[in-house]
Amino acid sequence: MIEAAQFVEAARTRGFEWYAGVPCSFLTPFINYVLQDESLHYVSAANEGDAVALIAGVALAGKRGITMMQNSGLGNAVSPLTSLTWTFRLPQLLIVTWRGQPGVSDEPQHALMGPVTPQMLDTMDVPWELFPTEADQIAPALDRAIRHMDETGRPYALVMQKGSVAPYELKGGGAMPQKHALPVAQARWNARSPDQLPTRRQALERVVAATPAQSTVVVASTGFCGRELYALDDRSNQLYMVGSMGCVTTFALGLALARPDLNVVALDGDGAALMRMSAFATLGAYGPPNLTHVLLDNGAHDSTGGQATVSAQVSFANVAAACGYADAVESDDLAALDDVLAAARERAKGASGVEGTRFVRLTIRRGTPDGLPRPTVTPPDVKTRLMRHIGALAN
Numbered sequence: 001m002i003e004a005a006q007f008v009e010a011a012r013t014r015g016f017e018w019y020a021g022v023p024c025s026f027l028t029p030f031i032n033y034v035l036q037d038e039s040l041h042y043v044s045a046a047n048e049g050d051a052v053a054l055i056a057g058v059a060l061a062g063k064r065g066i067t068m069m070q071n072s073g074l075g076n077a078v079s080p081l082t083s084l085t086w087t088f089r090l091p092q093l094l095i096v097t098w099r100g101q102p103g104v105s106d107e108p109q110h111a112l113m114g115p116v117t118p119q120m121l122d123t124m125d126v127p128w129e130l131f132p133t134e135a136d137q138i139a140p141a142l143d144r145a146i147r148h149m150d151e152t153g154r155p156y157a158l159v160m161q162k163g164s165v166a167p168y169e170l171k172g173g174g175a176m177p178q179k180h181a182l183p184v185a186q187a188r189w190n191a192r193s194p195d196q197l198p199t200r201r202q203a204l205e206r207v208v209a210a211t212p213a214q215s216t217v218v219v220a221s222t223g224f225c226g227r228e229l230y231a232l233d234d235r236s237n238q239l240y241m242v243g244s245m246g247c248v249t250t251f252a253l254g255l256a257l258a259r260p261d262l263n264v265v266a267l268d269g270d271g272a273a274l275m276r277m278s279a280f281a282t283l284g285a286y287g288p289p290n291l292t293h294v295l296l297d298n299g300a301h302d303s304t305g306g307q308a309t310v311s312a313q314v315s316f317a318n319v320a321a322a323c324g325y326a327d328a329v330e331s332d333d334l335a336a337l338d339d340v341l342a343a344a345r346e347r348a349k350g351a352s353g354v355e356g357t358r359f360v361r362l363t364i365r366r367g368t369p370d371g372l373p374r375p376t377v378t379p380p381d382v383k384t385r386l387m388r389h390i391g392a393l394a395n
Contacts, residue, residue, distance in 0.1 A: 002135055004033040004168045008040070010138045011066065014146060016093065017041060018058045018258065020051040021068030026097035026160050029168035030068060036171065041257070043286055045250070046278035048073030052080040052092070053247035054282075057254020059090040060239075060383065062392030064146075065254070068095045071117045071159075072110065081124050081155065083243025084251070088379045089153025093145050095131065096121070097160045104162060121157050128157035133164050153380070182324060185317035188331035197365040198334050203296055204229050204267075206334055210341035211265055213237040217255060217390065220267040221248040224302050224368050229267065230375045236389040239382055240375050246276030249283055249293055256291035262390060263290050263344055270297040270311035277319065284324030287357030292344045293320070294337065295361040302368055316361040326356030332363040 008030065019034050020043040021027065034042045045051035048069040055065035069077065074096065085092060100106045100114020121128045127148055132138045145156040207229075211218050218238045220226035226240030241248055252266035273279075273295055283293060295316055301307045317330035327343070329336050340360040375382065387393045 001133060001163060001166050002138065003166050004029040006135050007132070007138050007165070008033055008037075010142055011093075012040070014142055015064040016066055018055060018063060018065035018254075019043070019068065020045050020054045020065065020254075021095075022046075022048050022051060022070065022073055024068075024070035024097045024099070026070070026099070026162060026164070027068050027095065029165045030095070032168045032170040043253075043257070043282070046282050047276075048077040049080050049247065050250040050276065050279055050282060052077045052094075053084060053244060053250040054254040055092040056080065056085050056088070056090040057251040057256075058258045059085075059092055060251075060255050060387060060392065061258035061390075062387060063258050064093070066093045066095060070097045071099055072113050074113070074117065074120050078124065080244045080247050081126065084241070084247060085155050086125060087242060088383045090383065091149035091153050092155050093142075093149070094126065094128075094155050094157040095160055096128075096157050098162070101161060117159065121159075126155050126157050128159050131158040131160035131164050133161070183321045183327055185315065185321040186329040187315075187317065188329060188333055188336050190332055192332045194365060197332055197363055199365050199367070200225065200228055200296055200298065201232060201369065202334060203337060203362055203364055204232050206337050206341065207265065207267065207294065208233050208235070210338070210345065211237070211263070213389070216263040216265060217252075217386065218265045218267060219248055219252045219255070221245075221269045221272045223269060223272075224372065225267050225269055225296060227372050227374055228368065231369075231373050234375070234377070236385050239386050242379055246272045246274075246279070248272060249279045250276075252291060252293075253283055253287060256288050257286065259390065259392075260288060260290055263292070263347075265292045265294060265341075265344070268293060268295040270295065270299060270316075271301045271309045273316065274309055274311065274314070280319050280323040280325075283357050284320065284322075287325065289326065289347050289355055289357070290344075291357045292340060293325070293357055293359045294340070295359070296364050297361055298364045298366045300366050302366065306366060317359060320359040324356065325359045328359040330361035330363070334362070336360055337362050
């Protein structure tokens with residue numbers, strides 16, 4: 001058994017200062033220790049997949065991060081682990097607790113996941129070893145993990161058995177401070193007919209015009225959003241997500257938290273936002289003022305044939321307001337998008353006192369231009385290009 005401080009401090013000396021995850025009783029000492037150290041950063045994610053995406057954003061900023069989860073959460077994390085971190089080569093250290101380990105009595109819900117945890121990690125091409133239980137094992141384990149992460153750009157896992165870490169009490173910490181009074185969502189509808197709605201291209205043109213390359217990063221959701229942004233203007237400050245549907249906001253959140261000097265714009269879609277609506281709560285609690293969440297809602301899964309989503313039944317701005325965003329508006333008018341992007345630019349200049357992330361949901365027309373190309377730049381290359389652009393590469 002080791003002390004939480006022994007591992008966390010050894011990790012700190014190797015550059016690990018960012019943590020995200022979902023609690024497990026095995027992880028309690030770690031989380032409690034990190035929460036009580038103001039020089040470390042812990043984000044309590046709504047689910048394990050969001051935690052993986054957030055630490056991937058930290059990696060995009062050129063920093064090291066650790067994602068912590070119970071092994072039951074591996075199921076939730078499969079998509080970002082296989083189509084975000086693996087695809088873009090965004091490394092992170094995973095600490096996965098081994099509930100239901102064969103031969104160890106546990107709750108019935110762990111009876112299947114316990115025995116298959118090693119195979120799941122192997123199947124996802126995530127090398128793993130047992131979490132250290134002796135002080136002299138910590139440094140070698142961390143060095144092996146870092147060597148793999150640096151050589152491959154991909155995650156490495158430490159699988160934690162019961163009783164690996166001594167208890168550490170949480171003393172008067174852990175509560176999220178309320179950053180501001182909850183806003184009232186604004187609705188600016190013009191009752192436009194479907195053929196009068198703005199197009200995705202028109203919205204993206206406004207985004208490009210309002211996001212200067214030298215100070216802004218634009219992260220586009222998977223599907224036609226990223227492809228159309230690429231076709232419109234392929235810039236070095238843009239990243240086009242593939243897969244990991246619904247993770248664009250927490251990914252952008254990790255980058256924005258780790259790089260407060262940058263303005264970060266997350267371009268979301270209605271289908272993606274609906275898939276991981278828990279991200280709204282995370283952004284409401286942790287979202288910094290240098291992050292802007294733009295949701296382009298055409299009411300359809302456009303890239304898979306135009307099947308309808310249920311977005312027409314949802315007031316995303318009211319969801320954002322209820323979750324604690326600093327500002328939330330929804331409209332069918334491009335002027336609403338312009339206003340939010342302009343407010344983000346003013347905030348970057350220090351002219352806005354708003355604390356927290358802004359949100360705008362713009363209803364757009366269905367359909368996509370004929371012959372829409374796919375990006376020819378590969379995911380690892382677009383990631384490296386962006387990291388070089390923001391000065392996040394060591395060399």
